[in-house]
Amino acid sequence: MLTTTALAAALLLQAAPPSEVARLYEIAGAPQSSRIMEDIGMLAGFGTRHTLSETESDERGIGAARRWIAAEFEEISRDCGGCLEVRLVSDFVEGERRIPERTEIVNVIAIQRGRLDPNRMVMMSGDIDSRASDVLDGEIDAPGANDNASGMAGVLEAARVLTQYEFPGTIVYAGLSGEEQGLFGGRIVAGVATEEGWDLKAVLNNDMIGNIGGIDGVVANNTIRVFSEGTRADETPEAARYRRYRGGEVDSPARNLARYIDRMAEDYLPNLDAEMIYRLDRFGRGGHQTPFSEVGIPAVRIMETHEHYDRQHQDIRNEDGRHYGDTIEYVDGPFAARATALNALTMAGIAGAPPFPTSVELEGAVQPSAKLTWEDGGENRRARRNLAGYRVYWRKTTDPQWTNSRFVGEVNEWTFENLVVDNYFFGVSAVAPDGSETPVVFPGPPGRFEPLEQGADE
Incomplete structure (x- = not known):
């Protein structure tokens, strides 16, 4: 030495x-807004994807949605010569405030194994489920076009793009369920990752990547937020003592993952600015990055900058000329494609690294x-x-x-x-x-x- x-x-x-990295320029331009919008339309077309909705029908409910997602991953795998391992990761939940009866929470994941370091992983996730005004209503229409068909469609499109390449490390594409009921899908997958010893270095949770018009009146298609925790959730007393005297409050692995994403946007996506938000999530709200953070896996939330609350968690209706409900006409395909490109760049960079x-x-x-x-x-x-x-x-x-x-x-x-x-x-x-x-x-x-x-x- x-x-x-x-x-x-x-x-x-x-x-x-x-x-x-030359191929990152190719990856940056590869996601197609037309395919993303087609997938969003398909997911919204299931009527509702509520966690407590229909599971037997092939046309309506969360069961139909998750089977369709699994089939899409299988088709992507066929196109790349069988490069994906498609897997259902599930468990039962009951007795919870938002899941009172015994319900199976089924997540769909697809694993693109690395050729040199297959146990070192980076994951992109989106949520399968949707909801309307009543969080327990599994019958009413809840198309969830932006929240979160946009994130799930981004995961599928990222898989289509990145399976055209080989990487030293492994990439995981995940559709998580039960988010609106209490982040149960993420908890289940984080538990499996821990039990099976996945060396999961980063989770990119995409929750609402399709809206550009905010309730604040701002319309912006060139900025995206990256939420990351400061002090890590699994900090021990010894680690807290180290941090207090030597620093690290703003340098958790999640925070440095956010800086990495910001650099990727700056270097390879000149029309998208990643804004680092120094919070685990939005004020008083949550997302599927949290269950991974809780077990010490670096995780961030990637989402639009200006939300429109009339189009989230609302029954579809019009009142006094004002639209309520999460429907596809308010999703911007080109913006969702750029957000998907940012995820694909980040995963390609990490999976391609030593x-x-x-x-x-x-x-x-x-x-x-x-x-x-x-x-x-x-x-x-x-x-x-x-x-x-x-x-x-x-x-x-x-x-x-x-x-x-x-x-x-x-x-x-x-x-x-x-x-x-x-x-x-x-x-x-x-x-x-x-x-x-x-x-x-x-x-x-x-x-x-x-x-x-x-x-x-x-």
């Missing part, structure tokens, strides 16, 4: 990977320099063949985005000369030969992209 001092000369001979650096630590108290150390991620030697080296990052403590970086090669430490550790935040990412890169990993327990274990982070 080269020391930092001896490394300087060696770095002159080690070229950095490209700063752009294993994430682990055990990232920072030293430098009462010194004129800061030293960052880390370990190679992943136990799979084949996966590490995709590693070109590491890129270190730093920024002022008040800056929202990483502002400075340097490719340092295939090493496991870097000393920032003449940078006082107190005045900056630091991190590291892993970079593939084609330029694909992981999100930045912040030092210590606050920033780890793995769940924290009780008592393991003193």
Whole structure:
């Protein structure tokens, strides 16, 4: 292993990977608004997808919707030579305020296995279910065109696009149920991921990606919100002590995932601005990213910037010339396609990257320099063949985005000369030969992209 001092000369001979990944430009332009709108129309056409709705009919209700989604994944898989594993993940729920009777919550997932690192995963999710004014009414029409046929259609379209490529890591496309009843589908899938030992590095929950006209009177088709938690939900007392004295309140893995998404938009989608929102979700509301965050899996919510509440959770009607209800004429296909492209770019970037650096630590108290150390991620030697080296990052403590970086090669430490550790935040990412890169990993327990274990982070 080269020391930092001896490394300087060696770095002159080690070229950095490209700063752009050529195929990401192709992926950015691939999602088709016509296909997304066709899928939204199909999902809305089931009348209602309420969790408590009809399950036997092939024309109406959530049962018909989830069978259609599974069939679409199977068709996509046939088109790519069987590259998807289509799976139903379900469990029964009863005795809940919004699910009083025993009900099976069925999620539909499709897994595109990576060729080098199949257990390292990134997931895009959308919700299958819909609702009207009465959260317990499974009979009334609730087309849920934007909430959340748009997100589910985005997942299907992302699968169509990304299955045309191979990646070192695995991509999971998920349709989750029971969201309106209490995030039950996400809880079930998060539980399975934990039990089966998925190395799930990121969950992109898409909940309403088709509306551009807000109840505030603003119409905007060029901005999208990315919600992310600050302090991680699985923080241990030891990790909290570390964070209090060394920082990390705004550098959870979810927050650095959000920064990664923001960079993807800036680099590859010039007509879409990702706005980072420093909250787990909207004020007083929730979404399917939360069950994953609760078990230590980095997760964000991606959604439109300006909501229209008349078109959410409302019976379809007109009152005094005002429309209520979530119907397809208020969905903007081109905007949903750009939102889908942002998801596809993010997943392609993460799945194309090497294993994430682990055990990232920072030293430098009462010194004129800061030293960052880390370990190679992943136990799979084949996966590490995709590693070109590491890129270190730093920024002022008040800056929202990483502002400075340097490719340092295939090493496991870097000393920032003449940078006082107190005045900056630091991190590291892993970079593939084609330029694909992981999100930045912040030092210590606050920033780890793995769940924290009780008592393991003193």
